[in-house]
Amino acid sequence: MQNTGNHDGTGTALVGVMPRPPAQVAPFVEALGPELAMAFILRFGGSEVYLPKNPTEANALVAVIGTEGTRALHELGQTGWLPRRIPLANRWLAAMMAWQGHSVTEIAWTLRVSDVRIREYRREDRLA
Secondary structure, eight states, X not given: XXXXXXXXXXXXXXXXXXXXXXXXXXXXXXXHOHHHHHHHHXXXXXXXXXXXXXXXXXXXXXXXXXHHHHHHHHHHHHTTOSOSBOOOOHHHHHHHHHHTTOOHHHHHHHXXXXXXXXXXXXXXXXXX
């Protein structure tokens, strides 16, 4: 977990400890790291994804998580540690985005949910 004082690469200061990923998200975070896991879940969440052993540049996965990330997920998938369907993980994504300093509105736009839902997550999980 990352501590106070870190940055997300965009110049945004990260406050506190990174939100812990839920069990269905943890394998993706372990294989890809939190930033690529977020990008992967935002793009492919809710769907089944074929994880090729030897991905090419034309593969949609490579465009999001790179060749090494795709290979890492393929290897992890071979062990049976990945779910069949990629989780949506909206609550965790909202927590991560709040931790990164994004506004409620930005989070709602990204996750395609209402600002009311994001505020409920924040209230329930104490993301603020």
